[in-house]
Amino acid sequence: MPRIAIGGFLHETNTFAPTKATYEDFVSGGGSGRMLSGTEIISELGHVNGAISGCIRYGQQQDWSLVPTLFAATSPSAHVTEDAFERIAGDIIDRIASAMPLDGVFLDLHGAMVTEHLDDGEGELLKRLRQKIGPDVPIVVCLDLHANVTDLMFRMADVLESYRTYPHVDMAETGLRGARALSRMLGGDRPAKAMRIAPYLSAIAWQCTTAEPARELYAKLAKLADDSHDVSFNMGFPAADFAECQMTVLAYGPKADGVADEMLAAVIAAEPQFCGKVWAPEEGVAEAIRLSGSAKGPIVIADTQDNPGAGADSDTTGMIRAMVAADAAGAIGNLYDPEAALASHRVGERGALTIALGGQSGVPGDAPFIATFAVEALSDGNFIAAGPYYRGKKMSMGPSACLRVGRLRIVVVSAKAQMADRDMFRQVRIEPENEPILIVKSSVHFRADFEPIAAHLLTCAAPGPMAVDPKDLPWRHLRPGIRLGAMGPAFKTEDII
Structure with missing residues (x-):
């Protein structure tokens, strides 16, 4: 029986928002449900629309020995407090480390967490986890479609698998895909991987996957994601003021570079369509x-x-x-x-x-x-x-x-x-x-x-x-040159007031 540790820590951070996320917010969960630990995770989340749910169901079907650790989430807000991050991330890592030896780790993360002291909450969590469990244990992470995927996240995880629908009706299905990717790695075969970054931000109001251009882009992604490749397109969360707020393409498999290049080309070509009518x-x-x-x-x-x-x-x-x-x-x-x-x-x-x-x-x-x-x-x-x-x-x-x-x-x-x-x-x-x-x-x-x-x-x-239009936000820390919305102006550090 493969021993698989599972857990979750989800927050979408709007650095321009008025209210921060405290430890108590994660304990109560707000509209996201209370903090869960141990077997509560399986009993409470095994049948809801969540990425961890898909992993639980797959693991039970495959007779995995699931080791549930901690699951914490709360409503999107401004920064996660340093206290909340350190307590929750530390708890998850300690529980996973104490469960060693393990055959794999599955984490349900959002991918757009900014804390009071860290721009990249998920990347830091994964880095600390790697330091604890070593390089040989495969780590699969399921992400929100709005993840701002960073280089550190990409390097620390073996596979990052993201939702393909907005509204997010496929969260459990994403967890299932992630669990299957982990299953393929249990024999020690890690896939080649590639990451590409789009040159513009897109407003969330026009990212709906039942409308163009996202509908066509995700249809293309589904064709590229064959039995040999895992592919994700993260449209990003365009309200996090740090250098790696961005849209990304991720590909895993023998032809990862070619698949990532093809998907990025489609994203670049779709830029003019990421616009829509806004009423006063x-x-x-x-x-x-x-x-x-x-x-x-x-x-x-x-x-x-x-x-x-x-x-x-x-x-x-x-x-x-x-x-x-x-x-x-x-x-x-x-x-x-x-x-x-x-x-x-x-x-x-x-x-x-x-x-x-x-x-x-x-x-x-x-x-x-x-x-x-x-x-x-x-x-x-x-x-x-x-x-x-x-x-x-x-x-x-x-x-x-x-x-x-x-x-x-x-x-x-x-x-x-x-x-x-x-x-x-x-x-x-x-x-x-x-x-x-x-x-x-x-x-x-x-x-x-x-x-x-x-x-x-x-x-x-x-x-x-x-802001419905990213160019209306008072950015200070973005990557110079990235366009502020579809067909928008390029961000210039010299324009900061």
Whole structure:
């Protein structure tokens, strides 16, 4: 029986975001689920949509002796604190080292972690792990499609296997591919590998793999990834201000260099297509009202710049203001405001309260929305998400409420998680299919569950920390010459103010 250590440490870091990730955030998990250790990992994560889940299932089928260590994740935010990184990374490495001898290591990482003291959290973790277990034990790492893959990550791991869908509906499948790659290495045969870096950043709003150009690029990748080759294209997370924030192509196998070159050429040729239409809040709401007059389903608006899945605090009020000003009917979620949620519970259903809602993050151009709200529904925030992104995950949003102002319903929650599942509305008795306009604090993941009911999709840019266009961010540390978005200007250190 091969002895395989498994674990996970996931964080997507927006270095421009307002709030850091502490050790306590990883313990509670926010919208990502609490920290797990030992056999809890297998019992809690064996059947959800996660990379570690795919490895668990494969390992059980192959009669591997799985050695579960630690699994920690929390919602995207600003930097991971030094304390959190050192405690969690140290715990994972110590558990793996104490389990030696091992035949392999499988880790579920994000690939875009920046800490208070390290630009490359995953690379540092893997380097320290290598120093502990030596060069002979194969390490396979599964990454998010938005990983900013660094040279250190590439060198320290034998295979980096990444998601191929955005919305991420193939996380478990990616874990399965990674486990198969590890299985092929158990006999000691490590593959040749190649890494290529694209010359531009792409905005996450236009990275959806069910639309062009990503759909065609990943179709090409699937053809290149034959029985002899593992291939990944990481579109990167374009809100991490360090030199290796970048899109990358990875290839493993006998013809790794040629495969990587061919895939990179396709990525470069697709650059002009990584663009899209962005609406100002008032214009987007006006267009949604116009479209809803004849629509047979909701008009779904992505409040992309306040996406908690990209490090925002999910509490800006720009889209609320636009909807109320237009007297538009619809619903918006999730608005993160624990104090407002608790106040709603104190008042009770059918009560009313006058409060300053949201707007606590200090985002330029944003402010709390002061109004009298009707409390329409209350919830403890616990439910199981049924959509294809969260896929059976136990969600814990904390005390939650549906507040109404005018004809707008607002889902107020006490934990941050991207609005990517219709059950996030239903948990406070909002039926999303019945709303003329739905506003979701998400960029792309919402498409997995909302696109089937949407008559039209719009992207709006209300004030928020996740700029829809990379050129609008105050970069200081990027690699000189990389273009700030598709067809965007090149980054120049002399332009730093």
